[in-house]
Amino acid sequence: MIAPDWLREDRLPHIYCTGCGNGTVINCTLAAVEEMGWKRDETVFVSGIGCSSRAPGYILTDSLHTTHGRALAFATGVKMARPEFNVVVFTGDGDLAAIGGNHFIHACRRNVDMTVVCMNNHIYGMTGGQGSPTTPPGAISTTTPYGMSEPAFDLAELAVAAGANYVARWTSYHVKELTKAITAGMRTPGFAFIEARTQCPTNYGRHNKLRTVPAMIEHIRSHAMLIEKRDRLVREGRPVPEDIFTIGELVRRNRPAMGVRR
């Protein structure tokens, strides 16, 4: 078991469905926290509403389970009041990019010193599988029964454009790389955004011909392309497949940050 000192063992097994990627992302985040050597009473986990946002409930620190979309607003408050605290936010694609979209871009712009881990499963998992701003074109959800016709947000690129100091994207298959990225984000002063593409077998997989958990993970893995490889293809003038998404570190920089521990 990962990080037994940080997990509320009495709450396990958690409520997540069989093979839900959120459990893996919790493992990676707690492994990163252990790597940082943070103290439990100086670390706060904050989340909004959604399956992903239930994660702090399984962690043995003080936490805020707030209203839908507002995790970053509450986390900013915690950081302003207690800059010595380590603040980690768990959020979902719906929580962060739909109802919480404005908080997201402004927290990046202000570059508030916190680490945000977004479990992007391309769907509103908790409420039964409605389309979200990251549902890929063509995907079936309960609100897009003929296939999603709108383009999707690229959350990591959005965070780069809005000003975050650290941005990376991995998946729930790339556990070691994801852990390293979360650790690097925690080390970087300012806003660190780590997007983890995860599987929601129940409300995404079942409607999109990905019936088993290994099939879903295999789908994610085979559509992930390292940023370096994508850049090489572009340089060499070779075609980049349209349905891939990039993985790796998008940015690590030193813009002025807010709430950095003195």
Place this chain on the structure above:
Amino acid sequence: MKLVIDESRCKGCNLCVLVCPYGIFREGTELNSRGIVSPVLDRPERCTNCRLQALYGRMLCGICHMICPDQAISWVEEKPFEPHRVEVEF
């Protein structure tokens, strides 16, 4: 070290079956008392972490342990193997 699956937590997603480079986890076939089909272990003593954790003093490989969404995989200490006489009665 000995590899164990905690059947009170495992939900039978088979992600461990997908990731282990040695194919130590095999898809199970039998329902357990919780109504879940947990994977079965095929010669777990081949696992890198079982063999070498004590020598290196840290976790080796550990991919199954990281990816298991239900925190069901762990290693327990094992007494060193002691050779003993086996008597076979006819």
